Amino acid sequence: MNYATELKKFATSQAISSAVRISLAIVLPSVILAHFGLLKEFFLFPLATSFVGLTDQPGPFIRRRNALILAIASFFLVSIVASVIKNFPILIYPEIIIFSIFFTMIGVFGQRLAAVGSLSLVVLAIFIDGHLTGGHIIKSSLIFLAGSICYFIIFLIVSKMQPYKLAGQMIGENYLELAKYLSLKSKFYLKDPNFDSLYSQIITKQISIKNLQEETRETVFKTRKIVNESTTTSRLLMLMFLNSIDLHEKLMTSESDYRKVQENFGATEFLNALGNYLQMLSEEMSNIGIALQSGSKAKPIRNIDESLENIYNDYFDLRNSKLTPETLEDFMTLRLILNRITVISDEIKTIYKVFSQNLKMAKSLSTGLDVEKFVTAEEKLNSKIFLANFSLQSTHFRHAIRITVALVVGYFISQLKFLGIGHSYWIFITIVAILKPAYATTKHRNLLRLYGTVAGALVAYAILYFIPFQNVLFVLFISAMVLCFAFLKTNYSVAVFFMTIYIFLAFNILNPGNLNTIFKDRILDTVIAGAVAFVVSYFVLPVWEHTQNLDLMKKSAESNFKYFSAAMAFFKDENIGIEDYKLKRKAAIIDLANLSDNFQRMISDPKNQQKKLEHLHQFVITSHLITAYIASFSQYSETNKHYPEIDFNGWDLKISAELVRTKLILYQKNLHQNILQESKLEPEDSVETLLEKRKKELQENEFFDRRDPGRITHLTELKNLKEILELIYDVAREQRKVVENLEPELQSTIVKQ
Template sequence: MNPYGQEIKKFISSQYLYAGTRIALSIVLPSILLAYFGLLKEYFLFPLATSFVGLTDQVGPFIRRRNALLLAVLSLTFVAWIGMLLAPYPVAALLTLIVFGLFFSMIGVYGQRLMAVGGLTLVVYSIFIDGHLTQGPVAKNILVYALGSLWYLLVFLVFSKLQPYKLASQMIGENYLELGEYLKLKAEFYELSVDYESTYSLVIAKQINIKNLQQDTREVVFKTRTLVSESTTTSRLLMLLFLNSIDLYEKLFTSDQNYRKLHSAFDKHHILEEISSYLQLLSTELIGIGISLQASAKPRPQKDYKEAHRKLYHTFFELRKNHLSAQTLEDFMALRLVLSRISSVTEDISTIYKIGTQDIRMAKSLSSGLDLNLFVPKEEKLSTKVFRDNLSLKSYHFRHAVRIVTALSIGYLLSLVPYYSIGHSYWILITILAIMRPAYSTTKHRNLLRLYGTLGGAVVAYWILKSTSHPTVLLSILLGSMIFCFTLLKGKYAWAVFFMTIYIFIGFNFLNPGNINALFRDRLIDTAIAGVIVYAVSYFVLPVWEHSQNPLLMRKSLQANTDYLMLVCKRLQGENIDNQNYKLARKEAVIALANLSDNFQRMLSDPKNQQRRLEIVHQFVNTSHLVTAYSASLAQYASDGKYPELSVANWQKKILSQLETSKALLENRPTTSMHNDTDNFISSAVEELLEERKEQLTEEKFLDHRDPTLVPRLTELKNIYDIMELLLDVVREQRKVLETFHKEI
């Protein structure tokens, strides 16, 4: 598939374009109808209400989305009414703004969905206390606004009824798209000119994206009744595909090879380049699967990857035939395991094609045997106790609410200063709410993106309105801009603001033609004022710096890694570990690692004086990543305890001693005698077996067996042994990092 064509198909079939188009059409179609009858200016509150309720529609299970939209209809309509009443009374409006600001910012303690409702509620109140957008009787205006709010709710209910599986299919497809991009990054490690540091950084960033997407998809898939309770072929097939994507991610996540050593041994033979090319091919297949799922189509192979797989093994066998010796044995064993993992991923892709196109009976017989509720992100229950408990300066939510109220109050007071004569002063408050986030680093980033997007969009919109006044052309541009804005709002904020500015200019021009210069001036001035306010308030008013969260996130990651690794070791020893507990431990380890990595990346945007112990935290993040990755590598073998030669219990005891010491350091507990680096570790029978094999290669002729499915037992034993050694080295290094961290606290 052409890369550009692939990108276009990804975009066209995505949930973001689908949702953006739905919201845009919900706004534009009633507007066209009203304009046809000459009523748009009188009833423009109808599409305005539709747009705000649509923006509160967050991805999730149907019932949660429906309930959130109902709440949005009520809260947005209520504050619009209050805003209309208080618009002539600035003092009363300011006091109510403070009360609403605290309350609707604090409901974010109940999750992202209510945080979105609260934020948009404050946006609506900010618009209506300005007073310039409403004329005529309050009762009529509020009725029109309420009907516009209910209109989007009706559209949502109809689309959900007509396409109950659409969102789940698109989100599962997006998981495969991300896995394809992740595999493409992993392929770079086998290229001759690989930059290890930058590639590792990109890999970690992609892991954060995958974690967030998996969390959202779990909520949609595991909390949607039609997927969990109904026994339709479609629901079972989608569930199977999502569970498969999680297991596939574990295989791709493994980092059990020393890439530098592989390059040193095989660069001159070019087989690593072939591996990279083949992984790129598999990446294309995964992306194709993702696009098909997003488009609700059956996935079909993009290329003959099976033939490419056979050619890769042929290259390996020829290379082994000509160069295997006692000196190169360990290098070829490592390469053999790389190919084994690649074969496993290839088999998974073949299974996906089989499920999607032929053997539907596989989906009908699906039974995960898991309590799916345990895998869904937990949201706070709607209790007043949770709200009251967060009314404290120790609460990040409360500190954020205070910053919101402070910034809104400053913005509103500035908008009342007659000297500036700003015609759209409510844009200051809207921009404050759009930019400000709980973390300073995120706020700073959005502030810059908002500025870039607004400036670019204003210039383009100004040029469009100066170039043409044809209603059909302007309406087409407005609809396109709306679709792109709502589509890009989550992932490409600067571009979303760019298109938002264009459709705002055109929309206001329809309502009040010939006022382009004032629009241009007000939009840029208001954005600049809001940006300065947000920056100052975020920096000086109860700021939350990322370094303050590091100790907690480090403890969570360390504990999750310990739990996951211990279950893997027990399975290696043949203990019967419940599959559900194992999968839960794996999920928690991956999530904890991604949260820690994400927090570290945000810390890099904090002021230099707030990037405390940056290098130490960076080292801890890297070692945590390796512990999780090596544990996932071991998990590929952890099935029936068939490796008694490895003395896994002794390895486990040694590694656990280091991890317990690290936990004690993080928890500020005594660490005396919890580890002893001078102990002689038990020698492994693997080394003896390896020496025997080298002697055989020296004394006997090599037998050229060419079975791609056969991985010699000694190769597996050697790989597990190497991973155990690497794990022990990494947890020792992590303990040393925490000793330094402990001293600097």
């Protein structure tokens, strides 16, 4: 691992920028208040600033602004109501029930409002017993409101000063994720690769790439300044994002039968050199991502042309020594792999040219796409949608019930006097943080929260015990706060670790000498909240991941079929627009990622809820391979060449028949005999005849050492095209067999809830 590069990634990331912004918004007012001796009295001011800052998720300016306004209004309303009702204990439980259900249910309108709802419940915890607010209801609520507005003002100022900063950082993060993806693929060419493990890691990486692309699409396409403004920066960012999408597809087109490649060339050193070259390209992509995050211009780390030339020379040397009629097809496969790697290399060089000549290239940018179609539709604040989800069939409502039960139980436990809990609101807050819609996610966060809290409490205790210097403690306080917010999205356990440290230091600043009580309460409250969240998530209206399997399998099978049809249309000279094709590609990748994500969560479910786990794993792997092979197949449509030697109509019928058979089984529909007949078709290709002719020429004629990296014979392209079609068919047939094994239990996967 290159630690200098990793540090640059972290230092220039959107996460650290957001963390610094929130931390400064908290610390600066706190320092001013402390200077005048008012920090204890106005402690709610920086607290409100931090809560509002946590609802500020990446995205278009207008959506962020509206969410912040809603958060400010919600927080103020909750603070007033909770402050009034705390004097009427009989009303506190109805208050918890109403607020819990409402603020959880607004999650039906997307993650942004789900965050607002969760933080509103945290505000309820702060005000519910007056522990931090005292008896001055209006004063406390107004201070809290002022702190909320403070962050909103800072948000407006920063957005005005740096309108493109967030978009640049998110696009840069796309390139960093693609670099990790390429680094994984490079390992297929190294010695003794673990194929199953690598495929699992690649599928996991596809999930993170998909999620990030969706967030970035929304930010880039929905932000008026980037889409419509004719500035060089806005056009450059748009160009860089579109290039990242195309680069992602090119990386997917580099899919090959790695086992066969290793079998044929694993004994040589060439594959190892190929893997090292791909790792080098991965580092170049990381370099581009860091430059975009930091707003600087990227320059190549190494000479890509020279390194690629060395790879080709190694290939030609190997070909000259090993090429025979028997190994001809193996070398054709290797030649196509080199061609795909060359395409990726050219793409990276083009991106570097954009940096060096951005004015000229950015002004010529014209996507020709209706970008609105590529953005996930936002749920409108429609009361009908909200009310329609009040049903046990709705996962949102079931989650709202679980949250409500857990908070009622947690609050009840916090009021038990014999436990002697001094910071009871920590139980409430921890339950909100841990309890998520999926049992697997709740279980995972529960463990991370416990590990992070215990480790953070021990370190914080040691810091306060051994370091008496207030200036040093203040620097550690700020550092821990920044790191907590920086890791909150990417590494929850580390975030909780630093959160615990800065909470200890904050309470030490406000009330020195209370260390043992804080330590006991923090650990005890976390254990209690974790136990409550675990029990509720397991026993109260649980939603097991296997209940989602069938719907996600249907969507993935359907979108792969449409993706294949769109790719095949180019070769059959059917009228299909590039925009329609890209929409089909986007849908296939998203549905694959959703299916993979569900499988990853299912692994954490109890053993008795892991229905047909092995079969689902096989379905996920085959879905990934089908999508990747279709991407490889579609790359030939860009060449505008004709391949009359391949019977595309026959292959279309043959492969579509297998894909349709899978769909029909999943949808429990009858199979027509003509589909079975189409699946058994033998396409009338002439590729084998041409291959035999070429092998005969090798036997009869002298071989010439022609070293032209840019030359790929028509026969090599034909052979690869047919090989890809065969791979798509073989994997589609394998997937159909997987689904046939699931057929008796398809109906049982839909649990009647």
